[in-house]
Amino acid sequence: MTPSSIPVATLGTPRIGPRRELKTALESFWSGKSDEATLLATAASLRAANWDRQKALGVSVIPSNDFSLYDQLLDTGVMVGAIPQAYGWTGGKVPLATYFAMARGAEGGSHDHSCTHGHDHGHGVPAQEMTKWFDTNYHYMVPEFSAEQTFTLASLKAVDEFLEARSLGHHTRPVLLGPVTYLKLGKSKDPALDPLSLLPRLMPVYIDVLRRLAANGADWVQMDEPCLVLDLDTATQLALRDAYGMIAYALPSLKVMLTTYFGGLGDNLHTALSLPVAGLHLDLVRAPEQLDAVLEKAPRGLVLSLGVIDGRNIWRADLPALLDRLERAVTRRGTDHLQIAPSCSLLHVPIDLELEPDLDPDLKSWLSFSVQKMDELATLGTALGGGRDRVKDKLAASAQAAAARKASPKVHDPDVTARAASVATVLKHRDSAFAVRAQAQRQRFNLPAFPTTTIGSFPQTPEVRKARSAYAKGTLDDAAYAQFLREETERTVRWQEEIGLDVLVHGEFERNDMVQYFGEQLSGFAFTRHGWVQSYGSRYVRPPVLFGDVSRPEPMTVEWWSYAQSLTDKPMKGMLTGPVTILNWSFVRNDVPRSTACRQIALAIRDEVQDLETAGAAMIQIDEAALREGLPLRKSEWKTYLDWAVECFRICSSGVTDETQIHTHMCYSEFNDIIDAIAAMDADVISIETSRSKMELLDAFWTYKYPNEIGPGVYDIHSPRVPEVGEMTDLMMLARQRLADAQLWVNPDCGLKTRKWEEVRPALVNMVATARALRSTLAEAAE
Ligand code: GLN
Ligand code: ZN
Numbered sequence: 001m002t003p004s005s006i007p008v009a010t011l012g013t014p015r016i017g018p019r020r021e022l023k024t025a026l027e028s029f030w031s032g033k034s035d036e037a038t039l040l041a042t043a044a045s046l047r048a049a050n051w052d053r054q055k056a057l058g059v060s061v062i063p064s065n066d067f068s069l070y071d072q073l074l075d076t077g078v079m080v081g082a083i084p085q086a087y088g089w090t091g092g093k094v095p096l097a098t099y100f101a102m103a104r105g106a107e108g109g110s111h112d113h114s115c116t117h118g119h120d121h122g123h124g125v126p127a128q129e130m131t132k133w134f135d136t137n138y139h140y141m142v143p144e145f146s147a148e149q150t151f152t153l154a155s156l157k158a159v160d161e162f163l164e165a166r167s168l169g170h171h172t173r174p175v176l177l178g179p180v181t182y183l184k185l186g187k188s189k190d191p192a193l194d195p196l197s198l199l200p201r202l203m204p205v206y207i208d209v210l211r212r213l214a215a216n217g218a219d220w221v222q223m224d225e226p227c228l229v230l231d232l233d234t235a236t237q238l239a240l241r242d243a244y245g246m247i248a249y250a251l252p253s254l255k256v257m258l259t260t261y262f263g264g265l266g267d268n269l270h271t272a273l274s275l276p277v278a279g280l281h282l283d284l285v286r287a288p289e290q291l292d293a294v295l296e297k298a299p300r301g302l303v304l305s306l307g308v309i310d311g312r313n314i315w316r317a318d319l320p321a322l323l324d325r326l327e328r329a330v331t332r333r334g335t336d337h338l339q340i341a342p343s344c345s346l347l348h349v350p351i352d353l354e355l356e357p358d359l360d361p362d363l364k365s366w367l368s369f370s371v372q373k374m375d376e377l378a379t380l381g382t383a384l385g386g387g388r389d390r391v392k393d394k395l396a397a398s399a400q401a402a403a404a405r406k407a408s409p410k411v412h413d414p415d416v417t418a419r420a421a422s423v424a425t426v427l428k429h430r431d432s433a434f435a436v437r438a439q440a441q442r443q444r445f446n447l448p449a450f451p452t453t454t455i456g457s458f459p460q461t462p463e464v465r466k467a468r469s470a471y472a473k474g475t476l477d478d479a480a481y482a483q484f485l486r487e488e489t490e491r492t493v494r495w496q497e498e499i500g501l502d503v504l505v506h507g508e509f510e511r512n513d514m515v516q517y518f519g520e521q522l523s524g525f526a527f528t529r530h531g532w533v534q535s536y537g538s539r540y541v542r543p544p545v546l547f548g549d550v551s552r553p554e555p556m557t558v559e560w561w562s563y564a565q566s567l568t569d570k571p572m573k574g575m576l577t578g579p580v581t582i583l584n585w586s587f588v589r590n591d592v593p594r595s596t597a598c599r600q601i602a603l604a605i606r607d608e609v610q611d612l613e614t615a616g617a618a619m620i621q622i623d624e625a626a627l628r629e630g631l632p633l634r635k636s637e638w639k640t641y642l643d644w645a646v647e648c649f650r651i652c653s654s655g656v657t658d659e660t661q662i663h664t665h666m667c668y669s670e671f672n673d674i675i676d677a678i679a680a681m682d683a684d685v686i687s688i689e690t691s692r693s694k695m696e697l698l699d700a701f702w703t704y705k706y707p708n709e710i711g712p713g714v715y716d717i718h719s720p721r722v723p724e725v726g727e728m729t730d731l732m733m734l735a736r737q738r739l740a741d742a743q744l745w746v747n748p749d750c751g752l753k754t755r756k757w758e759e760v761r762p763a764l765v766n767m768v769a770t771a772r773a774l775r776s777t778l779a780e781a782a783e
Pocket of ligand 2: 625668
């Protein structure tokens with residue numbers, strides 16, 4: 001008998017192109033430099049290259065319709081004709097202009113994302129709202145439904161791309177976002193409307209698409225229902241049964257691979273196994289333990305797709321170790337009803353490790369990007385299909401890399417592990433309680449009521465970006481670049497003094513990115529040249545790679561802080577990124593728990609805090625912009641995460657004296673469910689996003705009787721709009737209904753780096769005027 005490979009799937013691949021070709025094409029199209037045909041031709045060539053690459057690497061279950069010009073949720077909305085009225089669509093094929101208006105707003109209003117989920121309100125038609133796709137850094141366009149919502153087939157993209165692949169010689173398994181996850185992720189303008197109730201109206205369109213796919217020769221489709229890894233209510237479980245029941249009834253011979261990822265099925269296992277589908281994909285990286293239960297309970301004929309290669313991280317697998325685990329599945333079920341796959345679509349990892357000539361060769365040998373992962377999958381498929389011999393060299397190399405990584409001194413620093421292991425409770429507590437500290441700080445700073453400050457960054461102008469890239473290219477030398485940054489900083493400090501801000505910042509001009517800047521100065525981090533991952537639309541990020549024990553060879557920010565403070569007598573905030581945010585925005589090592597890696601970063605940041613204090617910094621801000629987004633998908637896991645996340649913040653912040661004021665900043669607006677943790681962080685001052693929610697989110701702080709000081713953002717920095725004094729005063733009055741005057745600061749929602757100086761100048765002048773007006777009402781009241 002000749003050995004045959006077990007089918008190998010990818011579930012989806014990166015769309016952006018190895019050299020970010022899609023970004024270039026999109027931006028050129030948006031700016032009017034190229035036409036629609038050119039954009040579509042680039043997109044087609046990226047798809048073709050993707051299909052060819054997969055086939056060449058031994059992938060046998062190749063996806064189609066995983067490509068998107070912007071976002072797959074947006075594509076789904078367009079497919080089913082769920083286009084909000086504002087975009088003026090009246091039926092027929094959805095024009096590209098409408099598609100991009102939904103994505104980016106009309107009249108060029110583009111998103112800016114300094115924060116977790118901000119978007120530009122712009123002028124003209126606003127873009128649809130955007131938010132994070134589960135616990136990834138990918139942002140999707142939030143579907144928007146109304147009570148009169150109807151659905152109609154408005155795009156044949158899924159069918160077109162299936163046929164396109166076929167004409168190139170690839171028989172693909174088209175990917176559709178499942179109807180239940182699609183509705184669950186949507187929101188409704190009418191509070192009375194539960195999006196899920198739209199399922200009966202939506203299903204005919206899905207069935208129409210599936211019917212057309214089947215008529216054109218598709219035998220399998222992949223339907224993604226990642227909502228199955230969330231805590232689901234009964235209504236959602238029933239909706240899943242309805243949806244897949246209808247599909248099975250309408251198309252009895254079309255096989256559905258129901259795809260779940262980003263976690264285990266847990267208590268939804270029964271629901272998943274009861275659906276009339278031909279296949280079920282499991283994330284066995286996040287939830288390896290579910291394999292046994294599934295092997296036990298899955299009906300005989302169900303094809304299991306085993307997601308064993310990590311689609312969310314960049315580490316090379318230990319293939320022989322994986323094989324040992326998988327053999328069990330093969331013994332139990334035979335090879336006919338198994339497929340091998342990544343845990344989720346490869347969309348979330350960079351494309352090709354071979355584009356990284358600068359990486360340390362050892363580190364490189366431990367990594368695997370999308371292309372390498374396809375090769376790993378194919379190797380597994382061959383080995384499991386009985387061809388272990390044919391891939392023995394690959395297996396040996398894989399085991400060897402795993403062993404080398406485990407033993408490497410580049411990864412393991414005994415001093416760091418020893419220090420992290422001995423973090424004593426004293427390292428997690430300030431000397432005194434907040435009330436005592438507040439007293440000491442009041443005496444030291446003597447700030448007016450409603451003190452004003454900003455969050456850290458000032459506009460990153462084209463000049464700043466130009467200087468940075470010239471410096472990176474080597475056309476601007478160290479001295480000239482430093483001089484440029486000093487001038488920029490000085491001007492910004494002087495301007496803040498001039499308009500009368502109470503607590504100043506240096507502007508962060510020397511920072512490329514709030515995580516990368518620190519990663520580059522810490523040991524244990526590496527950076528790629530082309531390791532881009534889509535964040536949203538044409539915006540890609542290059543997350544740092546945290547590969548080893550973390551330490552801080554030398555101070556990272558003290559020099560810039562000292563320079564900035566030397567320019568003024570006003571307090572200058574030291575400005576740091578917190579450990580949880582650094583962790584959550586990096587590719588993190590998988591050989592230690594996340595909490596362990598985070599504690600190491602926390603200790604490094606603690607050293608920096610200490611050094612800033614010694615240098616004279618009286619206020620130090622530690623940003624935890626990404627603390628909330630690190631929350632596990634299942635509520636039962638929140639506490640464990642929050643416990644270590646808070647502990648890490650306290651490790652960095654608790655080494656200072658009572659008179660040193662610790663600030664933190666968080667750019668999101670939901671605190672109700674994590675307010676205990678926020679309070680436990682015990683920062684002296686926290687600045688948060690509140691302007692868009694009209695201070696509603698302060699309710700959490702009020703009900704909780706949050707004792708420390710708060711700067712509720714009064715200036716929405718996601719919008720180019722300049723807020724008036726009256727508006728900001730109104731917002732502060734709302735804040736004063738919920739919090740004591742002595743607790744309140746006046747500041748913007750977030751950093752100003754994405755704004756223009758023309759917007760920032762009048763906005764901050766107005767903000768200072770707002771604080772002054774509030775102070776004078778206090779004075780009048782006292783008379
Ligand atoms: N200090 C950072 C800044 O002002 C904070 C950014 C953020 O919270 N995303 O840009
Ligand atoms: Zn922010």
